[in-house]
Amino acid sequence: MSMASSPTSYDYITISNKHRYASKHNYDMVWDFEPNPGYGKSWDKLNITRDTIQRAIVGEKSYEWVWMLDLDTLIMNSSVTLEDLVDRSLEYGEREGKKREDIHMILTRDCPGEPLNAGSMIFRASTWVLQMIEQWRSHDVDADVGEGYRLDQGALKAMLQEDVFSSAQKSVIVPQTWMNSYPEEIQCYDPREEALMRPWEYGDFVIHFAGAAWHHAELRDPVAHFMRKYIKYALQ
Secondary structure, eight states, X not given: OEEOSSOOTTHHHHHHHHHHHHHHHTOOOOEXXXXXXXXXXXXXXXXXXXXXXXXXXXXXXXOSEEEEEOTTEEEOBTTOOHHHHHHHXXXXXXXXXXXXXXXXXXXXXXXXXXXXXXXXXXEESSHHHHHHHHHHHTTOEETTTEETOSOHHHHHHHHHHHTGGGTTTTEEEEXXXXXXXXXXXSOOOOOSGGGTTOOOOTXXXXXXXXXXXXXXXXXXXXXXXXXXXXXXXXXX
């Protein structure tokens, strides 16, 4: 699943990249391009995740897991399957003492000191996730600016830190390089030893240009700039 609130100069690059990957592995793609006034577009991650999982639960679709991937990403190694990634992630959780069947969210870290980046997340198609999304939605209030302005990432981060609705117990945070690598131009690397604290390398699954506009304000169109640089290294 992916989404955008308005056209970008890199729409063709990122959309075609994801469609090629989905077609190769016979996955469904769910897109959301409709603006929703009243709250930040990033909150629509919750809406399309909820709606897609609901369709699976009532039997309209046979999804076991759904992957939410931001538009400012590229799939760089199409030989990596979601089935293998999920299995590897569940094994990672088992090494942390969790049971496979208890893991409902697969997440990655952000910069050192930041425990979460919401740009690439995998959710189990479960009633627990639907209930968790309602809890997540209720955390969209920032005391400084009011309802609807808090970022979805900050809200989930707070939930994980407080283990709201057992969200920390029900999730596993895998090494960033497994499904959310950053380029060398955006030095926000997962500091854990198993993630190697490194930027994207050739063969990594996904590259994410998170915060490119802030890290490279000198560029007129930072995400497009980096997409055009890196797309030529994508393994199809």
